[in-house]
Amino acid sequence: MRRLILRENTYIDSVNLMMLSDRLIKKKNVSDVAILTGTPANKKRLREAGFYSDKFESAKPNDLCIGLEVDNESGLEEAKQEIEVFLSGQFKAREKQGESRQEFRSLQTALLNVPDANLVSISVPGEYASSEAHEALDNNLHVFLFSDNVTIEEEINLKRDASEKGLLMMGPDCGTALINGNPFGFCNDLNSGPVGLVAASGTGAQAISTQLNNLGIGVSHIIGTGGRDLNSEVGGITSKVGLQVLRNDPSTEIIIFVSKPPSPEVEDVLINEIEHFSKPVIISFVGSSKKYEGFNNIYGSENLSHAALIATSLMKDDKKELPAPHSYKEVLSSTQRELLKIRKSLNPVQKHIRGLYSGGTLADEAAYILSKHFTEVHAGTGFDLVAPINDWQESYGHTIIDLGDDRFTKNRPHPMIDSEIRANRIIKESQDESVAVILMDIVLGYNAAEDPAGALLGAIKEGRARAAKEGRSLNFIVHLCGTRKDPQGWNDQRKKLQDAGCLLFTSNVEAALAAAIIVKDEIG
Amino acid sequence: MAKDKFQKINKLLQMEKLKVINVGLQRFANTYKQTGVLVIDVNWRPPAGGDKELRDILSALND
Secondary structure, three states, X not given: OEEEEEEOOXXXXXXXXXXXXXXXXXXXXXXXXEEEEOOXXXXXHHXXXXXXXXXXXXXXXXXXXXXXXXXXXHHHHHHHHHHHHHHHHHHHHHHHHHOOOOOOOOHHHHHHHOOOOOEEEEOOOHHHHHHHHHHHHHOOOEEEEOOOOOOHHHHHHHHHHHHHHOOOEEOOOOOEEEEOOEEEEOEOOOOEEXXXXXXXXXHHHHHHHHHHHHOOOOEEEEEEOOOOOOOOOOXXXXXXXXXXXXXXXXXXXXXXEEEOOOOHHHHHHHHHHHOOOOOOEEEEEOOOOOOOOOOOOEEEOOOHHHHHHHXXXXXXXXXXXXXXXXXXXXXXXXXXXXXXXXXXXXXXXXXXXXXXXXXXXXXXXXXXXXXXXXXXXEEOOOOOOOEOOOOOOOOOOEEEEEOOOHHHHOOOOOOOOOOHHHHHHHHHHHOOOOEEEEEEEEEOOEOOOOOHHHHHHHHHHHHHHHHHHOOOOOEEEXXXXXXOOOOOOHHHHHHHHHHOOOEXXXXXXXXXXXXXXXXXXXXX | OHHHHOHHHHHHHHOOOOOEEEXXXXXXXXXXXXXXXXXXXXOOXXXXXXXXXXXXXXXXHHO
């Protein structure tokens, strides 16, 4: 039976909303849940899903519309109780925080009372983000803008405005930043050091910065630009600012610039600026292996980990040749025993790799690397050698999926925070007899899930058990992206995954190459 | 000349103690608290009760 509950003047943020949804759907007598704020668009969705009546007609965006499909009255009562417990927990948390100081409901009033702030972190729903960001800029504050679903016109306006005012606009859609050791968004616990990043890719920045950290090289800053900064309309506004400030920053000796490939005109403009820097700049455009020969201070890298290796080598001032990227041969020789063992365990139909990623750039990079070894790799990337995904719910052949794509995160939290989508997909892929390897990234750090490895163990075990029942080995290759100081506990995460039989690598390229070695016809 | 343009940002990058206002996810506020940079976590909700027309009017009045 369907029941609708309207909670007026009850606003909870998108992550908490998903958590509440999750708790309710796990209840015994609840079979479906729809919780949305009362915006016109959401009301339409509720109507379409059959969770609507006159009750929600007057609902406003500040109100919570809760739709439940329950088995019986006692199921409804339990659900209602769960809702109250959750909401009062939220209020208590806010009250506790507000104890020692006044509560502010808007940025405007907060600013009246905190005149010496220097940066505003904005992660409200996209339709409201731009005006909050303008409010910050008008008050002479720098901005970390995590929100996506901001229009491109709004993005250009914000970045131009920030540029005129001499302020930093990191975003929209900026997932990762680090200012003088202080993390923003999804960012790892990094040692301070001489390498600065300008990043239009969050997980790209995380992959490179954690590699550097683990090689003993610290990071000064990560200037996030947002995912669209380098397209032709935005023109790289924040990237240009980021590059110039790192050029002038006394604590930065080497700059790494990471993104998916920019639009060619924007790339040209930026290279023309960068070539005048005296500091070395390492370019990491995922999906491109351009070398930038003929420039004294510009180094092209072949993949994310290669960028970190080049930076490390430059820091040591080796004067030798620059390091090569991790190679197929290298991975084969260093992990030969394990990889050959897995190859032997496969039955003849097991030929395919399924990549299930939480980081979009890591998925892109894996697809790019695998496309050099296999003629048909399906992914969402649009690189030349990569085939499109025809059905995002049903994998075919080698398929690499970014589970953070909008298709999956419409009404669910991002896989960096919540593993349910990935866990379900693991079970699904395990039922395909042609699958030999499941390739994944597990990203640690601030704001990511508390125990990302632990949250997937059940699915990994179940997947392997299902495959084993049908006489197949199902093999998990994992890129564990993090540092020893990350809040989740590196060793704990590593151990959980290894105990569950996963083969671990600290770089995405090595993980992807290991997967390739396992399924190739000839390992040569 | 060029350096003056980035003065405020250069200053931000040198700052020992950042002072961050959080507008949005509670999760982020918790992290900023943990890392010692949070000064205020705004108890944000859609402005003007989410009424877009009212919001536009209010915003026009503020200009």
